[in-house]
Amino acid sequence: xxxxxxxxxxxxxxxxxxxxxxxxGEPNALRDVYRRYAQDVSKQxxxxxxxxxxxxxxxxxxxxxxxxxxxxxxxxxxxAFEPRARQGYDGIRPYGPYLRTIARNVVLRTFRKREIxxxxxxxxxxxxxxxxxxxxxxxxxxxTVASAEVRTLVxxxxxxxxxxxxxxxxxxxxxxxxxRDAAEILGxxxxxxxxxxxxxxxxxxxxxxxxxxSGLLSNAALMALFxxxxxxxxxxxxx
Amino acid sequence: MKRGSSALWRxxxxxxxxxxAARERERLFDDVRADPQAQAHYDLAFEALRELEQAPVxxxxxxxxxxxLMDDARAEAVQAVPWWRRRSGWFAGVFAxxxxxxxxxxxxxxxxxxxxxxxxxxxxxxHGLAIDALCPQRSGNxxxxxxVPAAEYGCGLHDTLSFAYRVEPGLTPxxxxxxxxxxxxxxxxxxxxxxxxxGLAVHPGTWTPLPMVVQLDVNHDPGxxxxxxxxxxxxxxxxxxxxxxxxxxxxxxxxxxAPQWHERIADDVHALCPTSSDCESAExxxxxxxxxx
Numbered sequence: 001x002x003x004x005x006x007x008x009x010x011x012x013x014x015x016x017x018x019x020x021x022x023x024x025g026e027p028n029a030l031r032d033v034y035r036r037y038a039q040d041v042s043k044q045x046x047x048x049x050x051x052x053x054x055x056x057x058x059x060x061x062x063x064x065x066x067x068x069x070x071x072x073x074x075x076x077x078x079x080a081f082e083p084r085a086r087q088g089y090d091g092i093r094p095y096g097p098y099l100r101t102i103a104r105n106v107v108l109r110t111f112r113k114r115e116i117x118x119x120x121x122x123x124x125x126x127x128x129x130x131x132x133x134x135x136x137x138x139x140x141x142x143x144t145v146a147s148a149e150v151r152t153l154v155x156x157x158x159x160x161x162x163x164x165x166x167x168x169x170x171x172x173x174x175x176x177x178x179x180r181d182a183a184e185i186l187g188x189x190x191x192x193x194x195x196x197x198x199x200x201x202x203x204x205x206x207x208x209x210x211x212x213x214s215g216l217l218s219n220a221a222l223m224a225l226f227x228x229x230x231x232x233x234x235x236x237x238x239x
Numbered sequence: 240m241k242r243g244s245s246a247l248w249r250x251x252x253x254x255x256x257x258x259x260a261a262r263e264r265e266r267l268f269d270d271v272r273a274d275p276q277a278q279a280h281y282d283l284a285f286e287a288l289r290e291l292e293q294a295p296v297x298x299x300x301x302x303x304x305x306x307x308l309m310d311d312a313r314a315e316a317v318q319a320v321p322w323w324r325r326r327s328g329w330f331a332g333v334f335a336x337x338x339x340x341x342x343x344x345x346x347x348x349x350x351x352x353x354x355x356x357x358x359x360x361x362x363x364x365x366h367g368l369a370i371d372a373l374c375p376q377r378s379g380n381x382x383x384x385x386x387v388p389a390a391e392y393g394c395g396l397h398d399t400l401s402f403a404y405r406v407e408p409g410l411t412p413x414x415x416x417x418x419x420x421x422x423x424x425x426x427x428x429x430x431x432x433x434x435x436x437x438g439l440a441v442h443p444g445t446w447t448p449l450p451m452v453v454q455l456d457v458n459h460d461p462g463x464x465x466x467x468x469x470x471x472x473x474x475x476x477x478x479x480x481x482x483x484x485x486x487x488x489x490x491x492x493x494x495x496x497a498p499q500w501h502e503r504i505a506d507d508v509h510a511l512c513p514t515s516s517d518c519e520s521a522e523x524x525x526x527x528x529x530x531x532x
Contacts, residue, residue, distance in 0.1 A: 025312065026423070027309060027312045027313070027423065027424075030308065030309070030312050031305065031309065034304075034305055034308060035305070038301045038304065038305070039296070039301065042295075042296040042300070042301060043295060043296065046295045046296050047295065064282075065278065065282045066281065066282045066284075066285030066286060066289075066297075066300055067268075067271050067278050067281050067282055067285075069296065069300065070285075070300055070303055070304050070307075071268075073300075073301075073304045074304045074307050074308065077304070077308050078308065078311060081308065081311070081312070150283065150286045150287050150290050151290050153287060153290075154287050154290040154291050157287075157291075158291075169291065172292075173291065173292045173293050173294070174293065198255070198256040198257060199256070200291075201255040201256060201288060201291075201299055202252045202255060202256045204255075204284075204287055204288065204291060205248065205251050205252050205255055205284050205287075206248075206252065208283060208284055208287055209248045212280070
């Protein structure tokens, strides 16, 4: 995420109040910083990145497993939000690249634990990555194939919804409107949009559970996801 | 699927709706780490949400991690308040309100009967402990003996805060602990305190005021405070209070039908309450306003 500094803001584009609150560890400031950068970091973890190690090109293909991705995303921000890291942040260096460096290190250290040799990288060297990364390269073919089965399940789930519920999903996720804009378009409060979204998420999880109990889910989707998780357990594809 | 899969799905539902308590999250993640099939179910749920949202990473995933990080931050905030700061704040509070305390003791009402309109607060009225927090009357509200329930009317930052309790006769535990928790995770020690770890011996049967008042502007800030009362056979240490506060801070908001709070964090109060029937607990919340009410 690129943040343009405005007059009166800290050099990294944050307000001075946010920078002060962040360094003090105030929950609201931490939440604000997380929300600014979480999506970008999560995409890096989802789609992977390429890098050089010992003169050879490698590629991390990204986490397909949601659990692994969330674990790595949490670990990235947990390290960034540690008191020493917060208090050492001067608000001059851009924060996004710093986070991406930590995320990359989280990934590489995970693979070091699996006894695959990669060079150690120091989190403190923000802006001086020990590896060369070429950025996001989109979902892999394997991810695309595994998603097809899930897509069918979700389409079937959508068929169980009312017109109002489908309209809400369309406005929010097809048209890409914010909750605030969606509330205006649909003539309801923002809190209503938020709570209806939460209910739809729960309804989808219940639908998946019901599919699993009736045996409709057990093979295709689960096996595809499980196999993919195992395949990506090694996670590195040499370029 | 394994036997625990219904619990897994229930926790998944809570996770995607943003209502998963910290302790439940740990259980969910432990299950997922230990069981590949559980991870496949977990991944399937979020893969479906990604598909629903037409996004590479679902908003629900970002929300799950955000809640996780906020729990980390709360735990850090509770640990970060140094003991000497807590101690000096408490001392300052006690000395500043000495005169007010004497006044309250002089003016304090005779203990009201159980049907006098005081409400047993917290998780229902049937268990053996009820607590109330009281602030001075302002014109226009329905005062009782010059004091009004803080939970109903709130308190001004420059007010004094008093407490009352009622314990059902015949109960074995006889030591009362009271502490507060602010929205930012700061712990407020009412009894025991870092300077006096003895706790308060209770007198069962009727509503009884505590022999102390707190001058709020000494070590309180405007905002919400949740007060937790615990009746146990011995007083907790300050470290135990900190641990209980950290566990409670990590819990989502609950309704009146929820179990007593010591049951909700059973693992964290085990040393004090080996079984849930060894203790009784109650809770209430009130707001402190910058200006007089």
